[in-house]
Amino acid sequence: MPAVIVLGAQWGDEGKGKATDQLGQNTDYVVKFNGGNNAGHTVVIDGEKYALHLLPAGILSEGVTPIIGNGVVVDIEVMFQEIDEMASRGVDCSRLKVSSNAHIIPSYNRLMDQANERARGKNQIGTTGRGIGPTYADKMNRIGIRIQDLFDPEGLAEKVEAALAPKNEIFAAVGMETLNPEVVTEELLAYADRIRPMMCDVSLEVNEALDRGDTVLFEGGQATMLDIDHGTYPFVTSSNPTAGGALTGAGVGPTRIDRVIGVAKAYTTRVGEGPFPTELDDKVGEALRVKGGEFGVTTGRARRTGWFDAVVVRYATRINGLTDICLTKLDVLSGYPSIPVCVAYEIDGVRTEEMPLDQAGFAKAVPVYEELPGWDEDISGCRTFEELPVNAQAYIARLEELSKCRIQSIGVGPGREATIVRYPLI
Ligand code: GDP
Ligand code: IMO
Ligand code: MG
Numbered sequence: 001m002p003a004v005i006v007l008g009a010q011w012g013d014e015g016k017g018k019a020t021d022q023l024g025q026n027t028d029y030v031v032k033f034n035g036g037n038n039a040g041h042t043v044v045i046d047g048e049k050y051a052l053h054l055l056p057a058g059i060l061s062e063g064v065t066p067i068i069g070n071g072v073v074v075d076i077e078v079m080f081q082e083i084d085e086m087a088s089r090g091v092d093c094s095r096l097k098v099s100s101n102a103h104i105i106p107s108y109n110r111l112m113d114q115a116n117e118r119a120r121g122k123n124q125i126g127t128t129g130r131g132i133g134p135t136y137a138d139k140m141n142r143i144g145i146r147i148q149d150l151f152d153p154e155g156l157a158e159k160v161e162a163a164l165a166p167k168n169e170i171f172a173a174v175g176m177e178t179l180n181p182e183v184v185t186e187e188l189l190a191y192a193d194r195i196r197p198m199m200c201d202v203s204l205e206v207n208e209a210l211d212r213g214d215t216v217l218f219e220g221g222q223a224t225m226l227d228i229d230h231g232t233y234p235f236v237t238s239s240n241p242t243a244g245g246a247l248t249g250a251g252v253g254p255t256r257i258d259r260v261i262g263v264a265k266a267y268t269t270r271v272g273e274g275p276f277p278t279e280l281d282d283k284v285g286e287a288l289r290v291k292g293g294e295f296g297v298t299t300g301r302a303r304r305t306g307w308f309d310a311v312v313v314r315y316a317t318r319i320n321g322l323t324d325i326c327l328t329k330l331d332v333l334s335g336y337p338s339i340p341v342c343v344a345y346e347i348d349g350v351r352t353e354e355m356p357l358d359q360a361g362f363a364k365a366v367p368v369y370e371e372l373p374g375w376d377e378d379i380s381g382c383r384t385f386e387e388l389p390v391n392a393q394a395y396i397a398r399l400e401e402l403s404k405c406r407i408q409s410i411g412v413g414p415g416r417e418a419t420i421v422r423y424p425l426i
Contacts (some may be wrong), residue, residue, distance in 0.1 A: 003256050003257045005409050017364075025061050026426040030067070034239040035237060068097070072221075098147055107187060111171065164422065225312060226317040265335065268306045275363040326408060408423060
């Protein structure tokens with residue numbers, strides 16, 4: 001299976017890092033296609049934990065070429081910090097490549113992120129504050145700064161000046177410090193020499209790899225419900241973490257893709273603001289948060305927790321054309337006498353099994369639950385489907401039915417080895 005997209009089927013933090021790492025062991029290239037250092041992907045190898053933000057999880061697999069695609073927004077300072085940190089832990093980062101078309105997050109866009117959030121007051125999105133939204137806004141507004149601009153100092157100075165001027169007006173108006181365009185330009189130019197040998201044409205690289213019969217994995221950041229088009233707008237990120245984003249974010253055509261894998265937790269979490277129908281805003285939710293270790297990798301924020309929402313995952317199956325689901329964290333659900341699963345919503349007293357047409361409706365959605373029998377056993381040592389308690393097997397079978405997609409693997413712990421693989425993907 002040469003071309004595989006791995007993406008989030010819920011609101012993020014589903015375990016994409018672990019899934020990518022696992023598949024990455026049989027892969028030649030791992031390409032990130034969207035987002036930036038708002039992502040936090042955790043991989044645990046032999047008990048050692050790696051938290052990746054900008055770098056593709058494939059960096060941890062020997063023989064893999066990791067690439068940062070054109071659809072990613074790159075905070076260069078953060079990227080080199082992450083490279084240095086990984087290198088100090090013995091990870092070979094010399095193979096990392098970066099698209100020359102990827103946009104850069106200049107320091108002013110981190111400040112703009114803060115200014116925007118402040119201006120929204122009680123309607124805050126709860127962004128990660130990494131400058132993601134303002135950088136994608138500049139990209140669409142055609143005033144963005146790209147990696148290739150670092151090699152044309154005069155042009156860069158002009159571009160920075162044009163992009164920064166309107167932002168300085170906003171900073172001044174809200175009492176924030178303004179920035180000097182020359183200083184910003186110098187900050188960016190300081191990385192030019194180090195980044196030059198990493199630059200690549202990601203589309204050419206990936207398509208040639210596929211022509212040779214190599215395996216390419218496209219690793220998504222964020223998730224379907226955070227997608228700028230298909231998510232819970234405006235409580236979303238500013239990119240397309242869905243399957244279409246992998247195509248534009250890496251320069252590949254849809255006819256080349258063989259598998260689209262959605263990663264989903266056996267329950268649901270969300271960080272930041274926005275509607276979340278199955279949220280457990282009570283002691284049960286708090287216990288699930290503690291049991292599942294649901295605290296953000298990037299910002300350390302407590303994640304909101306709730307039961308599995310099959311309307312959401314079924315929607316993700318449709319939006320992305322999922323071929324398979326990697327279900328994670330089933331081990332966290334051991335010990336409940338019964339487990340509610342949301343099969344539909346009631347909106348103003350009317351039952352719907354699909355995502356409503358409008359966000360006002362979604363904000364009012366009341367989950368319709370089906371209670372599935374739980375299990376008490378610790379399942380973290382299970383390595384085959386048959387070893388799982390029968391009720392856990394039935395839980396999986398029902399989720400598969402409701403999600404309209406087969407479940408390829410089941411996570412039973414954070415470690416690389418703690419997975420039940422039902423059939424090989426690559
Ligand atoms: P990502 O952003 O989608 O890569 O997910 P995160 O790394 O932000 O969050 C997932 C968390 O769950 C990490 O701490 C993983 O180590 C952990 N994890 C992944 N799969 C499993 C699993 O099957 N069981 C348990 N207990 N933890 C898991
Ligand atoms: P991974 O890849 C979970 C959320 C933020 C906020 C919204 C917008 O680890 O799954 P942004 O900084 O992107 O403008 O914030 O999106 N968010 C994530 N939530 N996992 C992520 O990444 C996220 N990246 C952004 O909390 O609600
Ligand atoms: Mg994460």
